[in-house]
Amino acid sequence: MEYQSSLEFAQELDKNDPLKVYKEQFHLPKNADGTNMIYFTGNSLGLQPKTARAYIEQEMIDWQNLGVEGHFEGKNPWYYYHHFMENASAKLVGASPSEVVVMNTLTVNLHLMMISFYRPTKERFKILIESTAFPSDKYAVASQAAIHGFDPEQAVVDLKPRDGEETLRTDDILQKIKELGSSLALVMIGGVNYYTGQLFELEKITAAAHEAGAKCGFDLAHGVGNVPFQLHDWHVDFAVWCSYKYLNSGPGGVSGAFVHQKHGDNKEVLRLAGWWGNDEKTRFLMEDKFIPQSGAAGWQLSNAPILSMAAHRASLEIFENAGIENLREKSLKLTGFLEFLIDEFNSKKSNESINIITPRDPNQRGCQLSLLTGENGKTLFDSLTKNGVIADWREPNVIRIAPVPLYNTFEDCWRFVDILASATSTSSVT
Ligand SMILES: *Cc1c(COP(=O)(O)O)cnc(C)c1O
Secondary structure: OOOOOOHHHHHHHHHOOOOHHHHHHEEOOEOOOOOEOEEOEOOOOOOEEOOHHHHHHHHHHHHHHHHHHHHHHOOOOHHHHHHHHHHHHHHHHOOOHHHEEEEOOHHHHHHHHHHHHOOOOOOOOEEEEEOOOOHHHHHHHHHHHHHOOOOHHHHEEEEOOOOOOOOOOHHHHHHHHHHHHHHEEEEEEEOEOOOOOEEOOHHHHHHHHHHOOOEEEEEOOOOOOOOOOOOOOOOOOEEEEEOOOOOOOOOOOOEEEEEOHHHHOOOOOOOOOOHHHEOOOOHHHOOOOOOEOOOHHHHOOOOOOHHHHHHHHHHHHHHHHHOHHHHHHHHHHHHHHHHHHHHHHHHHOOOOOOEEOOOOOHHHEOOOEEEEOOOOHHHHHHHHHHOOEEOEEEOOOEEEEEOOOOOOOHHHHHHHHHHHHHHHHHHHHO
16 A cells, blocks of 8 residues: 555544544543544553443443342353353354353463473473564563473573574474474463564464474464464464453453364363353252363353453453454555555654664554654653653663554554654754
8 A cells, every 4th residue: 555644644534534533432542632642552451442431330230130140141141250251252262162162361371371282291392482572471481490390591492583584484483393393382472572573474374383292372462453364274373362352352362272173172181170160950950070162161260350341241242343354454555554654754864764674564463553762862852752652661771653444543653754854853862
């Protein structure tokens, strides 16, 4: 698509945007003068859907009026609550409804999945992860290796970009998997890297892992609700994600997990068990023997956190209506426009350039652009904040910007780069 750098052009794109109505369905943080802030941190904490309050209120009312009877008599019976999110979650990750479950929180689910799918032996014990993985994931894989009696220094293998490069090449990842061969037990990387915004080629990576005889799982915290996936068709073994980033379900919101049918239907797969994973027909009989439900639901431990799940339902309904494929289509244009404006800005400025470290290929990224700033990076970031832009700063000098298609506009992108331009002309004088 051919872009132009004027405000009018941005406004025209917004006018013709078939998804423009969705912005109205969210509460946007405001500046002191009542205008909307430019919120570019949906990759960190998504905004509140206006419907979320009523969804939570409904469960408060049922609790108030029914007490324990709410489990079966509530408008949305709590006993079956996770089922209400299966269809929408399945569509987001390309799965059948029985392959997904909403439960717990993200790092907890990552551990639950690794308990089942990281089964190291003396020969095959290594875990491959990207060097810039989210710290929680690094702690998780290292501790799993240690629990099985391995030295994490040896068991956890970091995928590093080539010297002078910021992101990983697929061929290098595949090569590394091949190299590790029979020592590799698990490939566990972020589907979209939180730092660089790189979207990995999950299908190829999964195939290579399986070829090596290893399992393959992904942390989709930065992927779900951002880009569409086909986890079932790609034969991914497991995946986990959180609901509070692109999925807009509130701070500390519940997590989702995917377990491929080939494992989910196998009751012999070892897992940590809890009563909520037990067959629903016999769960309340309180018998001693654990009979797992088939599918991902068989990994549940505890009864569901209904209030948090209610907010998640509100958000998933919006995704159902908008459609992840439509959102991706807009997202490609929106991020492409932001990239174009930053390139324009760089071509005009000689003193302060902004280096985009996210892949330039739209198929290798979601909506986020990670901007490597110069020496004045922090000053620049602070002046963005002062001017009503909520972005994200990562030491030593990266600003992460995520224009999300549900509530960000082309005008937001234009205004952001306009503010950036005034901020750099000031920061270079001071
Ligand atoms: C946000 C994020 C987390 C956070 O984990 P919680 O258990 O939800 O606190 C973990 N991993 C990745 C890749 C993330 O992006």
